[in-house]
Amino acid sequence: MITREVKIGNVVIGGSNPVMIQSMCAVKTYDVEKVVQQANLLYDAGAGLVRIAVDNPKDAAALPEIRRLTQTDARQVNLSVDLQENYRMAELAAPWVDKLRYNPGHLYHFEPSRPWQEKVQYIADVAQKNDCALRIGVNSGSVDPAKKDKFAPDDMLSPMLDSALEHAQFLDSIGFTRYCVSLKESDPYLTLEANRKFAAARPDVPLHLGVTEAGAPPIGIIKSRLALEKLLAEGIGATLRISLTVPADEKNLEVEAGKQLLEDVKAGRFTPENAWDPNGLNIISCPSCARVQNSRFVDLAEKIRTATAFAAQRKFTIAVMGCRVNGPGESDHADLGVWCGPECVNLKKKGQLVGRFSYDEIVDVIVNELRVASCELRE
């Protein structure tokens, strides 16, 4: 599928350009040294774009130095900024990066009475002025609440699709076409369907592919591949990210997994459908990023995965999230969901808050809940 071309720094995605692999930093954005180290790690692994979260002026203030240290004779790292709740960070970040990602589902947080169209117009103006591309990044865990209300509560796909199409149409209407779109779900088959439908409706718009909160390897890679292999083989996708729950200094694994995926699709090697059982225990965990509220998150996700292995055959979903950005939303759809705070971990059961637990006690609490649920399922 030949889409529009979109220039991001020194790369162009879409058109007949090769699929670009990207990844994201998982260290605090204000810690310049660590961000530069990680950006270089990702670049050296083969990332064409490195994304950084910017949520506040302190994060934004680090960008000039990050930019300076990642544009050297040895490396020219293309940078993208991830805007979430405070879209106004765009004007502080844009002069130092090549792309801005905004999430339509988070635009209502800041200046709630201002129409979203005005906010997007502002982001597009900032992007235009600073020679940046945009990504409309729709995520089912944080989809626009107005879109959720339009559809049945169990319909995860329509709100995402509606939101992505609406924002694409709006950017076109104001004459800003230098953008790509992503529609990410933690279920590979929903991600597959959402992207197929978007591509059918808007074959001109380049897609950034990814399964969100895919989890730790190897299952995180398998879930990503189940969706992305098919899309790529159908000619859908201009860039991709494999999101993996791994320690920050192993983030290059995301890029390695992306390279292997492209190589395998080209060679016709595909993951068997039975490599992942959608009717078994499903652990969703975020890849972590600068917003992670306690560095124990990745370790906690691994402990939960190991401690719940006894229930591998049970149809049960546990969401393990690093912060409240997508945490509460993703947890609402899981049988058990945790999202991490600085000192404690919040636990939800089928969307209802059960309580807050320490990092030391939460694994046992989850195991007990899972045992109870397993007994209930047998009865």
Ligand code: SF4
């Ligand atoms: S849930 Fe929070 S920490 Fe995890 S990837 Fe999303 S924004 Fe980052």
